[in-house]
Amino acid sequence: MTATLIRPSPTTGxxxxxxxxxxxxxxxxxxxxxxxxxxxxxLSVAPLVVGxxxxxxxxxxxxxxxxxxxxxxxxxxxxxxxxxxxxxxxGMIWTVGVTLLQLAAAMGLALLLNSxxxxxxxxxxxxxVPWAMPPVVVAIMWQMIYSANGGPLNAFLGSVGLxxxxxxxxxxxxxxxxxxxxxxxxxxxxxxxxxxxxxQQIPAELHEAASVDxxxxxxxxxxxxxxxxxxxxxxxxxxxFIWNFNSFSLVYVLTAGGPGGKTMVxxxxxxxxxxxxxxxxxAAAMGLVLVVVxxxxxxxxxxxxxxxxxxxxxx
Amino acid sequence: MRVLVRxxxxxxxxxxxxxxxxxxxxxxxxxxxSSGELNSLTVSLLPGEWHWDNYTExxxxxxxxxxxxxxxxxxxxxxxxxxxxxxxxxxxLARLKGKVRAAGVGWILVSQVFPVVLIILPLYLILxxxxxxxxxxxxxxxxxxxxxxxxxxxxxxxxxxxxVELEEAGAMDGASRLTVLRTIVxxxxxxxxxxxxxxxxxxxxxxxxFALVLLQSPENYTxxxxxxxxxxxxxxxxxxxLAAGAVLAAIPSIVFFSILRRxxxxxxxxxxxxx
Numbered sequence: 001m002t003a004t005l006i007r008p009s010p011t012t013g014x015x016x017x018x019x020x021x022x023x024x025x026x027x028x029x030x031x032x033x034x035x036x037x038x039x040x041x042x043l044s045v046a047p048l049v050v051g052x053x054x055x056x057x058x059x060x061x062x063x064x065x066x067x068x069x070x071x072x073x074x075x076x077x078x079x080x081x082x083x084x085x086x087x088x089x090x091g092m093i094w095t096v097g098v099t100l101l102q103l104a105a106a107m108g109l110a111l112l113l114n115s116x117x118x119x120x121x122x123x124x125x126x127x128x129v130p131w132a133m134p135p136v137v138v139a140i141m142w143q144m145i146y147s148a149n150g151g152p153l154n155a156f157l158g159s160v161g162l163x164x165x166x167x168x169x170x171x172x173x174x175x176x177x178x179x180x181x182x183x184x185x186x187x188x189x190x191x192x193x194x195x196x197x198x199x200q201q202i203p204a205e206l207h208e209a210a211s212v213d214x215x216x217x218x219x220x221x222x223x224x225x226x227x228x229x230x231x232x233x234x235x236x237x238x239x240x241f242i243w244n245f246n247s248f249s250l251v252y253v254l255t256a257g258g259p260g261g262k263t264m265v266x267x268x269x270x271x272x273x274x275x276x277x278x279x280x281x282x283a284a285a286m287g288l289v290l291v292v293v294x295x296x297x298x299x300x301x302x303x304x305x306x307x308x309x310x311x312x313x314x315x
Numbered sequence: 316m317r318v319l320v321r322x323x324x325x326x327x328x329x330x331x332x333x334x335x336x337x338x339x340x341x342x343x344x345x346x347x348x349s350s351g352e353l354n355s356l357t358v359s360l361l362p363g364e365w366h367w368d369n370y371t372e373x374x375x376x377x378x379x380x381x382x383x384x385x386x387x388x389x390x391x392x393x394x395x396x397x398x399x400x401x402x403x404x405x406x407x408l409a410r411l412k413g414k415v416r417a418a419g420v421g422w423i424l425v426s427q428v429f430p431v432v433l434i435i436l437p438l439y440l441i442l443x444x445x446x447x448x449x450x451x452x453x454x455x456x457x458x459x460x461x462x463x464x465x466x467x468x469x470x471x472x473x474x475x476x477x478x479v480e481l482e483e484a485g486a487m488d489g490a491s492r493l494t495v496l497r498t499i500v501x502x503x504x505x506x507x508x509x510x511x512x513x514x515x516x517x518x519x520x521x522x523x524x525f526a527l528v529l530l531q532s533p534e535n536y537t538x539x540x541x542x543x544x545x546x547x548x549x550x551x552x553x554x555x556x557l558a559a560g561a562v563l564a565a566i567p568s569i570v571f572f573s574i575l576r577r578x579x580x581x582x583x584x585x586x587x588x589x590x
Contacts, residue, residue, distance in 0.1 A: 028492060029411065032403035036463055039400070043438060043460040044426065050437035109331050117328055125573060126335045132572035134521035136539040137561040140546055141342040144558070152341055155358035185334070239427070246431055249523040253543050267432045274436050275528065287433035294430070 054284035061278035074285030084286060086261065087269035088293070093176060094265050095245040098183035102240055103233070105184060106191035111225075113192070114199045127189040135186070139253035142182045143169065169255050175262045179254055183244060191236055198232040199225070234305045238298055245294055266290055346370070346558035353554045369555035370563070379560050381534065382541035389451055389537060390519040393458035394512050397466050400459075402508065405470035406500060410479070419467075426464040435528055442529065449531045457529065458519040465518075466511050473507030474500070513571045521568055538564050 055074060059067040078084060109127065113120050130138065145153050146168035158164030168178040202225065210220045226233075248267045251257070257264035257272070266286070274283035340360065345353060346369050348362040373379055408419050438457065439448060447453030477500060485495040523539045530536055536544070542564060545557050 029407045029415075032407045035400035036404035036467065039456060039460040040422075040463060043441070043457060044434070047434040047437035047441060050440070051433040054437060105331075108327065112324055112328050112331070115324060117324055119328060119332070123328065123332060123335075126332060128572055129339060129569060130335065132517065132568045133565045134539050134542075134568060135523055136542045136546075137342075137565045140542065140557065140561045141338045143546065144345055144554070145338050145341060150354070150358050152337075152358055152360070185338070189335075248431070249527075249539075252527075253523075253546060270432045271435075271528075280436050280440075284433065284436055287430060287436075291430045291433060 051284050052288060054281050055288045056285075057281040059281040059284075061274065061280050067281065070281060074282050075289070077282065078285055078289065083261070083264075084266075084269060087264045087266045088290075090176065090262070090264055091245060091266040094180060094183065094251070094263075095241060097177075097180045098187060098244045099237060099240045101180065101184045102187045102191050102244075103237060106188050106195055109188070109192045110195035110199055111221075113196055124193075127192050129189075130186050131189045135249035136253050138182065138186055139250055142185075142254065146178055170259050172259055172262050175255055175259055179251055179263050182250060182254060183247070186250065187240060187244065191240060194232060194236050195229065198229050202228045230305075234302070238302065241298065241301075242294060245290075342558055343562055345554060346562045348555060350553050350555055366555070369553075369559035372553075373556040373559040373563065376556065376560075378533065378536070378541050378544075379538070382536045382538045383563075385451060385535060386520055386538040389455050389458060390516045392455045393462060393519045394515040396455065396459045397462045397515050398508055398512050401463055401466040401470055401511070402501070402504065403496075405467050406474050406496065408467060409471040409474035423464040423468050426461075431524060435524070438525075439528055448529055449535060450529075451535055454526060454529050454535075454537070457525050458522060461525070462515045462518050466515055469511045469514065470504070470507055473504055477503050510575055513575055517568045517571050 056070060057067050058070040113123060145151055148167040154164040154166060166174060168174050206224045207220055210224050246267060251263055251265050252268055255263045257268050270283045270286045273279050344360055344362055347365045349366045352363055408416060442448040442453045481499055482495050485499045526537045526540050530540060542560055
């Protein structure tokens with residue numbers, strides 16, 4: 001383990017880098033990676049494998065697990081479970097709603113911040129605060145905002161002459177939209193920052209050329225800005241979709257799925273199935289169905305994006 | 316028309332600032348209001364008079380202080396652990412080429428979008444078998460594992476920025492790999508390690524889901540779980556101390572994030588664009 005570790009250099013920088021950790025150093029590399037690999041294998045890969053396995057068993061959450069192979073029973077049982085499909089539908093409204101509103105709001109803010117207004121520093125700091133805060137604190141904060149007794153939202157609505165006795169998180173019709181707004185508040189900052197970075201990479205000449213050709217603001221956005229941002233929009237939309245679909249804490253603390261299951265997103269539903277009803281195998285089957293649903297939706301979305309790209313390039 | 320563009324833009328920006336900032340302002344304001352003012356029907360943004368009792372009251376709640384201590388222990392331990400095991404691995408990840416690196420990077424990206432709900436049940440069973448469910452050590456291990464991918468991702472970026480030539484020069488002078496790592500790589504990596512550590516600390520400090528599932532005894536609760544319990548037991552806990560507790564719980568995250576702002580945005584950009 002001396003100087004031979006790093007081989008004498010061939011002429012080019014690239015070729016020199018290539019054997020940086022080749023054969024003789026494999027053992028070293030393994031030794032350096034192992035401390036990371038063990039916890040990942042035990043607490044991340046193994047649970048994933050076990051989770052898929054559990055989906056085909058009738059396991060229950062009891063002290064001495066005595067369970068057997070159940071084949072596809074969990075899945076056939078699932079087909080008739082209306083509550084599960086309800087939660088999937090609510091989860092889709094939540095996920096698509098938050099993801100799209102996040103994108104729209106973040107796009108607006110990013111464009112504003114990119115157009116040379118003052119207050120940029122303040123807005124940028126402010127924009128990252130929601131994302132940094134513990135989800136529990138965010139939920140507590142918004143419960144106060146939405147409060148039916150002396151909450152500032154109702155007070156504001158009252159002062160402009162609108163109905164001011166809405167129980168935002170407790171009413172069947174307003175609970176889901178109210179929760180979606182909080183989701184947008186939390187996730188918008190990160191999307192804004194990413195879009196802003198993307199906007200700053202668009203060469204100013206492109207906009208100038210479009211202006212010279214007589215394009216208005218909207219035309220410049222659709223012809224220059226949007227196409228340039230497309231790859232970034234595709235990746236953050238995919239990531240946001242998955243994060244929102246998997247998000248748990250916010251809804252759990254805000255409404256715990258209520259009122260009357262109107263905000264029961266699938267992750268929450270499965271959590272209750274596993275830890276309140278103690279049906280682990282059944283819950284794992286639901287989890288597996290969710291993963292398949294998300295992967296399918298993403299595959300369709302990404303495919304459509306790439307097809308568009310090809311169409312554009314083919315022209 | 317043209318003349319109106321700027322004012323309209325400022326109006327839009329003001330709306331954004333209101334949307335982003337008002338909830339925070341309201342929370343802070345609620346934390347210094349008297350209970351009489353909080354329960355009155357007239358709603359005002361600024362407190363009539365400033366009351367710091369909410370903070371002392373929140374701190375007098377044993378549950379809150381103990382769970383803050385638990386959160387601190389778990390966050391510090393999992394941060395230290397994840398940095399110690401991520402630094403060597405990130406070095407390999409950054410310097411290695413070919414399939415192994417591709418597999419590593421692939422795993423990091425996949426882990427960012429993991430279906431937590433599918434993992435949580437077996438994870439609970441595994442930890443229970445190991446006797447680590449409802450246990451701060453168990454939660455520390457889980458936080459470490461789930462912070463690792465992002466820590467690896469951040470750190471390997473910092474390693475990649477260190478010129479290989481520096482290491483080679485060290486090796487030419489006869490230094491062993493360990494010496495090269497210790498005397499050349501690690502010192503240059505220090506700023507990256509600090510940024511990664513801060514991010515890990517905040518992730519663990521804020522984490523809710525794993526703590527909710529794994530911890531059952533109130534004496535083991537972390538701060539987010541205890542705060543959530545106070546929400547659940549509405550009426551028992553006054554709004555003012557709850558708001559004060561929430562503000563206290565948010566302070567470390569916000570301080571660290573404002574320090575980290577720039578580094579995180581570039582790191583996330585890389586992740587988003589390549590993801």
